[in-house]
Structures are given as structure tokens and as C-alpha cells.
Amino acid sequence: MKLEGTVFKYGDNVDTDVIIPARYLNSSDPKELASHCMEDIDKEFISKVKSGDIIVAAKNFGCGSSREHAPIAIKAAGVSIVIAETFARIFYRNAINIGLPIMECPDAAREIQPGDKVEVDLDSGVVTDVTLGKTWKGQAFPPFMQNIISAGGLIPYINSKD
Amino acid sequence: MGMTMTQKILAHAAGLAQVHAGDLIEANLDLVLGNDITTPVAIREMDKFRSDEVFDKDKIALVMDHFIPNKDIKSAEHCKCVREYARKHQITNYFDVGQMGIEHALLPERGLVVAGDVVIGADSHTCTYGALGAFSTGVGSTDMAAGCVTGKAWFKVPSAIKISLTGKLPEYVSGKDVILHIIGKIGVDGALYKSMEFTGEGVAQLSMDDRFTIANMAIEAGGKNGIFPVDEKTIAYMEEHSTKTWTVFEADEDAEYEEELTLDLSALRPTVSFPHLPENARTIDEVGEIRIDQAVIGSCTNGRISDLRIAAKVLEGRKVAQDVRCIVIPATQKVYLQALEEGLLKTFIEAGAVVSTPTCGPCLGGYMGILASGERCVSTTNRNFVGRMGAVDSEIYLASPAVAAASAVAGKIVSPEMI
Numbered sequence: 001m002k003l004e005g006t007v008f009k010y011g012d013n014v015d016t017d018v019i020i021p022a023r024y025l026n027s028s029d030p031k032e033l034a035s036h037c038m039e040d041i042d043k044e045f046i047s048k049v050k051s052g053d054i055i056v057a058a059k060n061f062g063c064g065s066s067r068e069h070a071p072i073a074i075k076a077a078g079v080s081i082v083i084a085e086t087f088a089r090i091f092y093r094n095a096i097n098i099g100l101p102i103m104e105c106p107d108a109a110r111e112i113q114p115g116d117k118v119e120v121d122l123d124s125g126v127v128t129d130v131t132l133g134k135t136w137k138g139q140a141f142p143p144f145m146q147n148i149i150s151a152g153g154l155i156p157y158i159n160s161k162d
Numbered sequence: 163m164g165m166t167m168t169q170k171i172l173a174h175a176a177g178l179a180q181v182h183a184g185d186l187i188e189a190n191l192d193l194v195l196g197n198d199i200t201t202p203v204a205i206r207e208m209d210k211f212r213s214d215e216v217f218d219k220d221k222i223a224l225v226m227d228h229f230i231p232n233k234d235i236k237s238a239e240h241c242k243c244v245r246e247y248a249r250k251h252q253i254t255n256y257f258d259v260g261q262m263g264i265e266h267a268l269l270p271e272r273g274l275v276v277a278g279d280v281v282i283g284a285d286s287h288t289c290t291y292g293a294l295g296a297f298s299t300g301v302g303s304t305d306m307a308a309g310c311v312t313g314k315a316w317f318k319v320p321s322a323i324k325i326s327l328t329g330k331l332p333e334y335v336s337g338k339d340v341i342l343h344i345i346g347k348i349g350v351d352g353a354l355y356k357s358m359e360f361t362g363e364g365v366a367q368l369s370m371d372d373r374f375t376i377a378n379m380a381i382e383a384g385g386k387n388g389i390f391p392v393d394e395k396t397i398a399y400m401e402e403h404s405t406k407t408w409t410v411f412e413a414d415e416d417a418e419y420e421e422e423l424t425l426d427l428s429a430l431r432p433t434v435s436f437p438h439l440p441e442n443a444r445t446i447d448e449v450g451e452i453r454i455d456q457a458v459i460g461s462c463t464n465g466r467i468s469d470l471r472i473a474a475k476v477l478e479g480r481k482v483a484q485d486v487r488c489i490v491i492p493a494t495q496k497v498y499l500q501a502l503e504e505g506l507l508k509t510f511i512e513a514g515a516v517v518s519t520p521t522c523g524p525c526l527g528g529y530m531g532i533l534a535s536g537e538r539c540v541s542t543t544n545r546n547f548v549g550r551m552g553a554v555d556s557e558i559y560l561a562s563p564a565v566a567a568a569s570a571v572a573g574k575i576v577s578p579e580m581i
Contacts, residue, residue, distance in 0.1 A: 018549065022228075023527055023528070027236055028203045040548055059351055060351040060384060063350060064381075065285075066285055066301060066302050067199065072203075088384060089355050090286055090300050093301060094305075097304035144316070154305065154308050155211060155307065158211070158311075158312060159212060
């Protein structure tokens with residue numbers, strides 16, 4: 001599967017409180033959550049993001065609270081993939097479980113610039129920054145996690161096993 | 163090759179003789195936890211199963227604690243959804259207003275977690291139960307849903323950081339100072355994907371409440387779990403609170419650790435984490451003049467009885483500074499009642515603090531104690547992220563109950579010995 005979009009770039013330790021502040025967690029509606037996505041670190045994100053766009057961040061993306069509302073909000077905002085140097089572990093699990101593509105690719109995460117056009121081939125793990133004319137290879141998921149992703153998330157995966 | 167304490171528990175729960183760091187395993191669960199924010203999302207996921215029957219109605223705990231008593235219509239709808247689910251599936255351990263407490267203080271108090279258990283919870287501070295020698299870790303709502311239906315979860319077996327404790331904590335220095343100090347040393351991703359295994363003769367000096375506080379904040383270093391060895395204090399705690407059978411696991415002598423740290427408890431000072439990350443730890447001597455508008459004493463990190471006792475000891479006969487709002491939140495109904503019987507609530511109220519029913523409330527900026535633009539709060543909670551307790555440009559300083567209480571009196575961040 002090929003993804004392509006414009007990059008929104010953030011730094012280290014983007015926590016789930018800024019991805020979706022707890023004051024909005026009295027809702028679990030993906031659209032409503034998406035309308036507040038990233039607002040505490042980037043007020044313009046939600047007005048600028050287009051379907052297919054890409055978030056690129058540095059270390060420990062998604063740290064803090066276990067709220068699945070965070071990857072849900074990102075996915076519902078139209079983001080096609082999050083590329084980071086590293087992810088916090090609960091966010092990593094949640095993204096796989098709900099079918100939000102993520103990729104650990106430290107060099108790409110460091111070099112890609114805000115606003116760049118980026119293409120990602122999910123099958124090969126190749127990340128191409130069209131603006132910079134550079135290519136990197138992200139870390140592949142272990143087969144077990146790939147199976148969850150290709151099933152469309154954890155629940156469809158479990159259903160398919162029975 | 164030997165296994166760490168965490169690896170041994172996971173191997174046992176997966177029915178394997180040996181596991182190695184990095185192995186992907188499926189483990190049987192002893193308890194699955196959710197709260198009023200995460201459970202509605204899990205219920206929606208459970209509807210996608212061919213059958214939404216729960217694996218064991220006695221091994222699921224649903225705790226209404228974040229936005230309760232309901233702060234608005236939307237949160238009331240969330241609680242209603244969980245309440246109806248609990249009734250339909252006859253969930254034994256459903257805790258609503260009147261019985262509830264903040265989940266990570268409540269579950270150990272109710273004896274629902276014991277040594278050797280494997281617990282997942284749709285709340286990041288589920289790692290708290292490592293204090294009891296259990297493996298417990300935070301997950302999201304979909305993992306919770308799968309756990310409730312199948313009784314199993316997948317894990318990547320973690321490597322570990324061994325943290326050897328020596329010595330004894332000085333007066334007014336607590337478990338909170340220990341964990342803030344450690345996070346300051348290793349950073350908010352210093353234990354990413356790893357276990358934090360506490361060991362050494364210093365462990366025996368720590369109260370169970372201190373151990374709960376330390377394990378609670380393992381996630382703030384990115385850790386998968388934090389875990390303590392089982393000793394006399396653990397056994398006494400479990401005997402007092404639980405009827406469940408426990409199993410003691412010990413790390414092998416030749417267990418492999420990715421990193422080893424040693425910490426002399428007697429050398430620690432009261433510690434404060436500056437905005438906006440828990441790793442920005444400074445000793446009280448390095449704090450300088452930080453005026454505050456609010457002090458919060460409570461949460462799953464520091465709302466237990468010993469936390470309230472130390473806060474009351476500091477506030478006894480003193481007054482909260484005129485420009486400071488001091489909010490005290492006992493973590494459970496039992497802690498609340500005990501604080502009442504011990505006269506602690508009287509001390510708080512006479513000092514000019516308010517005392518709330520148990521709730522997560524201000525810790526996550528949910529309600530009750532929200533900060534305005536530019537305001538500062540010293541808080542015994544666990545996160546000081548941007549906007550966590552209110553306005554984006556408000557500030558949270560994480561500290562122990564002793565420091566929070568002393569700061570409430572002084573109107574600026576100080577330790578009890580400075581008032």
C-alpha cells in the first residue's frame with residue numbers, strides 16, 4: 001500500500017495529552033476527537049491537515065496516558081501514517097490495534113522537514129521525501145504484528161483466528 | 163540464561179519454561195481493568211466480536227473514577243454506558259460513586275491484585291501493582307476489549323533495568339522523591355519498552371505506599387512495568403487486603419539486565435519536577451523562588467493514607483497562604499473514612515484546604531481544580547505536560563505530599579523544613 005501526503009513535524013515526547021487533551025475525553029466520537037487533535041501544541045493543525053497527510057516526530061511519540069482516543073483522533077483527522085524515531089509503547093500497541101499505520105525510522109524522522117511531500121510504501125517500508133529527493137527504509141514489523149495490521153486491527157485478527 | 167522477575171511471571175502466564183527479551187508471547191490474564199474514559203471505547207470494540215461474552219466476570223474491574231461524580235452530560239452518558247455493560251455481564255468488580263476510589267489505589271485495597279498476577283488495564287498507571295510483585299501494565303481500549311473477551315493478551319517480553327536501592331529515606335523524603343529522582347536521571351524514555359526492577363536492601367525500608375508511588379510512575383520513564391520483590395511487608399499487605407492466592411517470583415541470580423543503577427535512599431532530597439516533563443527534576447535546594455496559585459494533594463500516585471498523614475502533619479496548626487487554593491483528594495472511600503477517623507480532614511479544613519470525594523479530577527485537567535492561563539500548581543500527581551491541568555500556558559510542578567503541603571502554606575515551593 002502506498003501513502004502520500006504533506007508533513008506536519010513535531011519534536012521529542014509528544015504526549016497524548018497534547019494529541020487529544022483530556023478535557024475532550026468526555027466524548028469518544030472519532031470525528032469530535034479529531035476536531036481537537038494536536039490543538040495544545042499546534043492550533044493550526046486541524047484546519048490545515050488534509051486526508052493522507054503525514055505526521056513526523058522525534059523520540060517517544062505518544063508518551064503518557066494510555067488513551068486510545070489519541071491514535072483514534074489522529075486517524076480520524078485523516079493522517080495516513082506517523083513516522084517517528086521511537087514511539088511510547090502504549091501508543092505503539094494502540095496504533096497497531098486500531099489500524100493506524102506507524103513506522104520507526106530515525107533517519108527519516110530527523111531529516112524530513114515540515115511541509116515536505118513524502119511517500120511511504122507500507123509493504124517495503126521505504127520512505128521517500130519527494131521534496132528533498134531522499135529515501136530511507138523504516139523498520140519492518142514482526143510477522144505477528146503484520147498479521148494484526150493486515151487483518152485491520154486486533155479484533156478482526158482475533159475473529160479471523162477462531 | 164536466567165530470567166528477570168518480570169520475565170518469570172510472563173513465562174508462567176504463557177505456560178512456557180523460558181522466555182527471552184524480545185519474544186512475542188500470549189499470556190493468560192488474572193485481571194482486566196478499565197475506567198469511565200477508556201471502557202466506553204472498549205465496549206464499542208467488544209461489539210465487533212462474534213460473541214461479546216466476557217471470559218470471567220470476576221476478573222474484570224470497571225472503576226468510574228476520572229470524571230465522576232459526573233462532571234457533565236457527556237461524561238454521565240459514558241458512565242451510564244459502562245454501568246449498563248456491567249449489569250448486563252454481571253461484572254463482580256464494578257465500582258461506582260459510593261464504592262469507587264481512584265482505580266490504582268482501589269484495586270490493591272480491595273485485594274484484587276496479588277503477587278504473581280498478570281494484569282492489564284486501560285489506564286497507563288496500571289503499572290502501580292508492580293509494588294505487590296505482580297506484572298501489570300497499561301494498554302489501550304482495544305487491548306482491554308480483547309482481554310475482557312479472551313482472557314489473554316500479547317506481550318513483547320521486556321528487557322530490564324535493575325535499580326538497586328540502599329539506605330533509608332530521610333524525614334520528609336518519600337517514594338515520590340525516589341521516582342522523580344530516577345526519572346530525572348534516566349529521562350522520560352529512559353526505560354522505554356523495559357521493566358524497571360527494584361531490588362536491594364533499601365526496598366525493605368520502603369512502606370507499601372511508597373512502593374505503590376514508585377511503581378505507579380514507571381510509565382513516566384516510558385517503562386512497561388515497575389516491579390518490587392515480595393517481602394514481609396508485601397505479604398502483610400496481601401494478608402490484610404486479599405483472599406486471593408499469591409505466587410512469589412524472584413529474579414534469577416544470573417538474570418540479564420540491560421542497565422543497572424544504584425540509588426542511596428539516605429542521600430535523596432525532596433525533589434520537584436519542573437514543567438513540562440517529569441524528567442525536569444530538581445532537588446528542593448535548586449528550586450529557587452516559585453510562587454504558586456494552587457496545591458493538589460491526591461491522585462493514584464499520592465492519595466493514600468500515608469500521603470494524607472504527612473500532608474496533615476505539615477498543615478497541622480498552620481494556614482494555607484491567602485493566595486493559594488489547596489485541594490486534598492483522598493484516593494478511595496476507605497482512605498477518606500480513615501482520614502476522617504484520624505482527624506486529618508479537620509486539620510485540612512482548619513488549615514483552609516478543601517477536601518474532595520475521590521476522583522482523578524484535576525490530575526488530567528478533567529474538572530475541579532483547573533488552572534487558568536499563567537497559573538502555577540504544585541501537585542502530587544504524575545504528569546506535568548503542557549495543558550495537563552488546564553490552560554496551555556499554566557504550569558505544574560510535581561512533588562511529594564510533604565512538599566505540596568509545605569508549599570501551600572508558604573505560597574511558594576518549599577519543603578517542610580523551610581516553613
